[in-house]
Amino acid sequence: MRRYGKNPDEDDIRVRPNRKGNRPRTNIRPKHEDAVEGFVLTVDRGRLTCLVEDRQIHAMKARELGRKGVVVGDRVGIVGDLTGDKDTLARIVRVEPRSSVLRRTADDDDPFERIVVANADQLAIVTALADPEPRPRLIDRCLVAAYDAGLDPLLVLTKSDLTPADHLLETYAPLGVPYVVTRRDELVDGNAADRVRELLDxxxxxxxxxSGVGKTTLVNALVPPERRRAIGVVNAVTGRGRHTTTSALALPLPGDRGWVIDTPGVRSFGLHHVDPSRVILAFPDLLPGAEGCARACGHVEDGCALDQWVTDGHADPSRLYSLRRLLASRERREGD
Known part of the structure; x- marks a missing residue:
């Protein structure tokens, strides 16, 4: 034991600093009240491109956000270098509350949800009438996802110069989904794009x-030339398109008339995350009849009160058939 004598002073005694730091830990995080609002345009391997006022900047997610994801369509708070100059990088410190979230899973037995876009208010489901052949089951699944997310669906049928649209439109007529039919030659002269823009305004x-239905080709016809994306072709043997769009991208319509978000082509649309009880919310004419259903009724079993509701003439039988077809699409794999 070290001795300092009878009258030690401060020079004789050395105080060791606290190795764990002198400042106590705190759960208080900075509020970043000076953060500027931005709109996420695209996400690429952890780097995000955001629109801040009239310029694009690159940013990364701040560590304090933890596991909270940031996706295309998010409105965020950004701090740091907001000049947009080359080799600059800002930080996203806040994600504003979302008005809607469109989700999908890789398959029906996959519990991991993937957020496709945030804050959209409309879902345009693009399908070709031929080359490749239409896939009604995939359309049904996209409709279920739209209804679950609270988005208004829009059916966009392309390549009507190869096959008429009448049969497919008849299938979805009871749903009352707005639609637009396009031809390949109309995309060149702009007539089809003008009709679609009216529904996106x-x-x-x-x-x-x-993949291969002409989704990105249509998007390119809608947006200014300098914002257009690369497109692919359909394989003549497999009838499948090549994935040329690898990440979602938000693009402005001319004249600040709205936004389109082009997403990568999908070959399946898992609905593991969807609560079947929410699907009927898209059928207001059937909703009152469901009040007589048992608590655990899935609206497809014998004894469902909706059968009597339709029999009594309160709703068109084709509407109940459409509801049950959509509910069944959640229970069956897309390729079945």
Whole structure:
């Protein structure tokens, strides 16, 4: 034991600093009240491109956000270098509450949800009438996802110069889904694009569809030339398109008339995350009849009160058939 004598002073005694730090830990995080609002345009391997006022900047997610994801369509708070100059990087410190979230899973037995886009208010389901052949089951699944997310669906049928649209439109007529039919030659002269823009005016619309249906070709016809994306072709042997769109991208319509969000082509649309009880919310004419159903009724079993509701003439039988077809699409794999 070290001795300092009878009258030690401060020079004789050495105080060791606290190796764990002198400042106590705190759960208080900075509020970043000076953060500027931005709109996420695309996400690429952890780097995000955001629109801040009239310029694009690159940013990364701040560590304090933890596991909270940031996706295309998010409105975020950004701090740091906001000049947008080359080799600059800002930080996203806040994600504003979302008005909607479009989700999908890789398959029906996959519990891991993937957020496709945030804050969209319309879902454009793009399908070709031929080359490749339409896939009604995939359309049904996209409709279920739209209804579950609270998005208004829009059916966009392309390549009507190869096959008429009448049969497919008849299938979805009871749902009352708005639709637009396009031809390949109309995309060149702009007539089809003008008709589609009318349905997108003032809205944030996410475009989804199977690879090769002409989704990105249509998006390119809608946006200014400098914003166009690369497109692929359909394989003549397999009838499948090549994935040229590898990440979602938000693009502005001319004249600030809205946004389109082009998403990668999908070959399946898992619905593991969807609560079947929410699907009927898209059928207001059937909803009152469901009040007589048993608590655990899935609206497809014998004894469902909706059968009597339709029999009594309160709703068109084709509407109940459409509801049950959509509910069944959740229970069956897309390829079945």
């Amino acid at each position: 003032g809205r944030i619309t996410a475009f989804v569809g199977h």
